Amino acid sequence: MVKQERAVRTRETLIRSAAEVFGREGFARASLTAISSLAGVSSGALHFHFESKAALADVVEAEALARLLAVTRTEPPAGASHVQLLVDITHRLAYELRSDVVLRTGFTLGSELSRPARTGLREHWRGWVEKELERAEAHGELRTEVAAQDVVTTVVAATVGLEGLGVRDAMWLSAATVSRLWRLLLPAVAPAALLADLQAGGTRPR
Amino acid sequence: MVKQERAVRTRETLIRSAAEVFGREGFARASLTAISSLAGVSSGALHFHFESKAALADVVEAEALARLLAVTRTEPPAGASHVQLLVDITHRLAYELRSDVVLRTGFTLGSELSRPARTGLREHWRGWVEKELERAEAHGELRTEVAAQDVVTTVVAATVGLEGLGVRDAMWLSAATVSRLWRLLLPAVAPAALLADLQAGGTRPR
Known part of the structure; x- marks a missing residue:
């Protein structure tokens, strides 16, 4: 249960970080590295939640x-x-x-x-x-x-x-x-x- | 003189082609190859007129x-x-x-x-x-x-x-x-x- 809550929170943080990076750089130039780094998670964790940059933009x-x-x-x-x-x-x-x-x-x-x-x-x-x-x-x-x-x-x-x-x-x-x-x-x-x-x-x- | 006229015309064609590609793909995703190919010129000719994609966008x-x-x-x-x-x-x-x-x-x-x-x-x-x-x-x-x-x-x-x-x-x-x-x-x-x-x-x- 605690683990699940943490996953939900990580997902929310990633969505917010993605929105910040997409909003600053535009979709094409935004990098997944910049997004995971802003969210403070590993790129492995990002890929666990979102399979691609396009999928992340769709979710935002x-x-x-x-x-x-x-x-x-x-x-x-x-x-x-x-x-x-x-x-x-x-x-x-x-x-x-x-x-x-x-x-x-x-x-x-x-x-x-x-x-x-x-x-x-x-x-x-x-x-x-x-x-x-x-x-x-x-x-x-x-x-x-x-x-x-x-x-x-x-x-x-x-x-x-x-x-x-x-x-x-x-x-x-x-x-x-x-x-x-x-x-x-x-x-x-x-x-x-x-x-x-x-x-x-x-x-x-x- | 004829050569100069041709250079002016090539430049105009490149600007128009760049506008079409930027307008369709956005700046970040647009490629110089797509632009020179749409303009019907070699990539060498493109680089003779414009030193970079950013310079081309500035001219557009x-x-x-x-x-x-x-x-x-x-x-x-x-x-x-x-x-x-x-x-x-x-x-x-x-x-x-x-x-x-x-x-x-x-x-x-x-x-x-x-x-x-x-x-x-x-x-x-x-x-x-x-x-x-x-x-x-x-x-x-x-x-x-x-x-x-x-x-x-x-x-x-x-x-x-x-x-x-x-x-x-x-x-x-x-x-x-x-x-x-x-x-x-x-x-x-x-x-x-x-x-x-x-x-x-x-x-x-x-």
Whole structure:
């Protein structure tokens, strides 16, 4: 039992170390030696858990997707609008991208040209934004003059842009930056009657 | 003279081939053999022009920057607003990103983790958007309720997002997608009096 716990912990450490090295060097240049050395385990131990660098990257991406799902599965506070939930989750995602190297690297791995294209984190994020905006529209939370698909395109493009820019400069993932985005977008998206209740800075204290 | 012309042409072919291979494989995995073979020249000829893969990537990025400068240097049509120029240039950039592999790869090379961070194409684009929106503000083309910095953040994030998403799916760089973005943003950005003259689909036929 103790041995099993240690194996689980070693595996977690390896995933985190892999995310750090992939995130710093990129997938193609990252070496398994650098990863095992950062994790403080032998290369034999690394190969016991992961058969190849590609397998390790797949696991980092899967673990990052699980964390993204945990972010997007957040329940809205009672009575909160879908638009406010979208604002809150965008803030939460930016915060997690700043602080969680596994989540951050999961996004960059998905767009690395040296790995095969697959349904990655961006695609999941796009799907979630779309579904949430469909709900907002069904609840009369979008201005009638606005096409929901225009909002989906703009929100997905802008948030993926913040994620990409944030790789090199975390300022793009700050709460101030996310608030700037929503300060401009909310009046374009939500009817005037709802605007007073919507907060571009989000409603969840962290 | 003929010999010199041939050398210039070979160099151009090598840059284009390098952009294609970097764009498909990523910098770290791209091989000089694949590049010279795609260009139809010997590896000796490649080494005559470029001393290393890093030097070749630097030249691709510099050539892409020159092309981006050609896009952003476009003069506005007489009487056109700065906001309309921004819309038009965004459309032009998306079009060029779809059709010009050197420009497209110049953007992705700048965000590849396996290369050192430097002032790349995104940074130039950000600076140009900022300057153009400052001019728009000075000419009363932004709504007074709107902070120019909110517009800069949103436009830069959204356009960089389209560029990044467009690497894997060119639909994100279509004129329809860019128009969706501006259809939502223009009423948030420009005063009501100017809106009738602004065209989200751009004013330049291609």
